[in-house]
Amino acid sequence: MVRELRITPIRNGTVIDHITNGLALDVLRIIGVRDLDKDSTVSIALHVRSGKIGWKDIVKVENMELSPRKVNAIALITPSATISIIRDHQVREKRSVDLPEHVTGVVRCPNINCISNQGEPIESDFRVVRRRPVVLRCTYCDRQVTDFLKHLA
């Protein structure tokens, strides 16, 4: 008999669905799975058929809810993602990620000479100057950034 291993439902935690195909591992990097409770299960589904976006990835993390900063970072790399908060096996909250006008502390400025990279007591800060595709401009040095994955803080 062939046993099929499926992703089991979680009691408490977060489901990040509709991740752009191939970006699940980057989403995990943003979430910071190393910092999780050692008893938490992390499930990843790669290349799943989706009616909405063709192919997608899904990440489920037990016993964790995402900070607004992490949601912003996910919005940057995969604006199609949706986030569901699960409590006692029930979906308590479901929403699309939404990119704010400013993204703070999420991306490092690629300009090594930027004042935000000099150990000053400030956080990186970018204005969203375009949404599709996303283009950010450093509030300090004005450098534009499009390749966020390389520069996640």
Add this chain to the structure above:
Amino acid sequence: MALKGRDIVSIRDLSTDEISEILDHARKMIPVAEGKKPSDALEGRVVATAFFEPSTRTRLSFEAAVQRLGGRCLTIADIGVTSMRKGESLYDTVRMLSSYSDAIVLRHPNEGAARLAADASDRPVINAGDGANQHPTQALLDLMAMQEAFGTLSGLKVVLLGDLKYGRTVHSLSLALAQFGSEMILSAPKALALPEDLRGELDALGAKISEEPELKRAVRDADVVYVTRIQKERFPDEGEYRSVAGSYRVDASVLEGAKPQLIVLHPLPRAGEVDPEIDRTPHAAYFRQAFLAVPVRMALLSSILPPGSGG
């Protein structure tokens, strides 16, 4: 006045109307800058001039502007004599300066330093150059030199020559010229081309821009040649600098056949890009341009700190 209490970090912080207003005001300040007319517009004011990078003209012209208007300066001209040498952050240094002065003029080698200072300070901050990024008050005096020579800024053909990559004066000036509808001809070695994102921003503003690496051809129909020094101090390595050093020079042969009213501007210091033989021709406008730094900075400071606006 709309500029009261404002930070001037980037030329983007000023609208076309505000720039025109500053230039009008600066024209009226010329007799004061020449010492022919007294003014007490900044009486009782203290302006901190904090220069963490070498400067001759910018610092001295700001200080001349403050003193001609009856104000006083607190000057940092050498990082070695400050607590930054002991590891104090720029943020803390600016917090302290803002409690000792009414406005801060800052030059710093890191891009974005002036924006950080504006966030840290509850007094207005004027960017006097942040790394390779912006130098907005230089752009204002560059515009004034052009306006004085031609009576207008719109429709002028301006060649931007040299280090367009690291030259912060060009970064500010090109944005201002785009606002005023001047035409720009970029003439630079490939390795020193205008940064791509700035070029994109200028295109989005509808700027009229073309490229002509061959200098003599670029100059042919131009009204202004704006020459810049190769910013040696900003190159990541000496080899890269050597590959472009001495790659352009404006001399009499370049200006042969140019319009008689063409002016040559340079933010100075020059390091061989403009032959001294040009100094003796009517084309040379760079020393006048350097003088205009004083009335422009007077106009700006007295607009940001108008009389009776409190300490």
